[in-house]
Amino acid sequence: MTPSAAPSTGGSSGGSADPEFPALLPGLLRSDPGDVDLGRPARRSPRDWAVDTVAFLLAVGIGLIGYDTALVNNDPPEVVQLLDLVGGGLACIALWWRRSRPIELSVVCALLSAGLTSVAGAAAVALFTVAVHRRFVVAAGVATLNAVSGASFYALYPEETTSWPESVALTVLFVAVVTVWGMFVRARRQLVLSLRARAHQAEAESALRVERARHLERERIAREMHDVLAHRISLLSVHAGALEYRPDAPREDVARAAGVIRASAHQALQDLREVIGVLRTQPGDDAHGSDPERPQPTLADVRTLVDESRQAGMRVTLADGRADDTEPPQAVGRCAYRVVQEGLTNARKHADGASVRVRLDGAEGSGLDIEISNKPPVGSAAPDRIPGAGSGLVGLAERVELTGGRLQHGHTPGGDFRLHAWLPWPA
Known part of the structure; x- marks a missing residue:
């Protein structure tokens, strides 16, 4: 039996079929980026269905290769062969829930792979999933269990062309490759999430700065409006009050007061129009030839x-x-x-x-x-x-x-x- 068919290691290429990227950020933003699912959505996307299908077919293929190799080298009893196929089939079917229960599934597959050859593919995919979705300590523990199961398998079913130490060394090598590959994928996902979070934070801070600048400018305009209009309107009120209390005033005085009221009202409207114009002005209008702001007093x-x-x-x-x-x-x-x-x-x-x-x-x-x-x-x-x-x-x-x-x-x-x-x- 070749190492690729070992129950605890085989199917390292199955990890390449799981490059899905997370859609949410909460897992990464925790203080302990440990046993989190890196923000996986609750429902599978079309990409997830495609990845899970490839992982399932890959696990079935590796399991059948290992099962065929075991029949050629050891020729176990028919009962053992039937149990091997049933166990391998159930392990491959269980891969559809590998994201929700990666540790439990990987432990069960590692234990079964100590005696069942057709579980090799499912064990490799499950180990890769743990390395992707769980922290290093957990992934290292599951990888060690897979290596021990591989050593036990070769002790029960020794190969004719390879010694037991060589088979164990190759098993450990493949376990390490699958685990490191999964950890690399996890680190890449965390980097993408971190960059995305920083981009969102930078956008939010930029929006806050723009909003604060707009708020300060509107406050300045509001102060100008109060200062200017309060002065003008108070003048209007004084002259209008004089006309109200002196209806018998000479025509010249009435005309003079009416002229002041008209001029003050005109000036107040002009000031208000300028303030409203500033509020309506969009950024960059000055560069397109808009009227400059009136000289300040x-x-x-x-x-x-x-x-x-x-x-x-x-x-x-x-x-x-x-x-x-x-x-x-x-x-x-x-x-x-x-x-x-x-x-x-x-x-x-x-x-x-x-x-x-x-x-x-x-x-x-x-x-x-x-x-x-x-x-x-x-x-x-x-x-x-x-x-x-x-x-x-x-x-x-x-x-x-x-x-x-x-x-x-x-x-x-x-x-x-x-x-x-x-x-x-x-x-």
């Missing part, structure tokens, strides 16, 4: 902002204590403009009729101070005063912190409301 635009408030009837004084008209960096100047804008808007909402003082001070290297203070409101609060969302100062504080500055607000001992911001102004 700077510290120099504070005077225009104060003039608009004065035209709306507010009593606003501006004290610019800077040594010269040097402009701070663009980000600092834009943040300073938003601080003054939010302060004037809050004064119109909550202190209607009160005087407001805007103070600017600072220089390069020492930072920029912005202070907006207003007296308590004149009279009782109007029942139809401009509503507020209560989030303006929260967003403003975040904007100032992102610039590297500090924001303070609250009532002074004299009852005035004071909004103070310090912004860095590097030399």
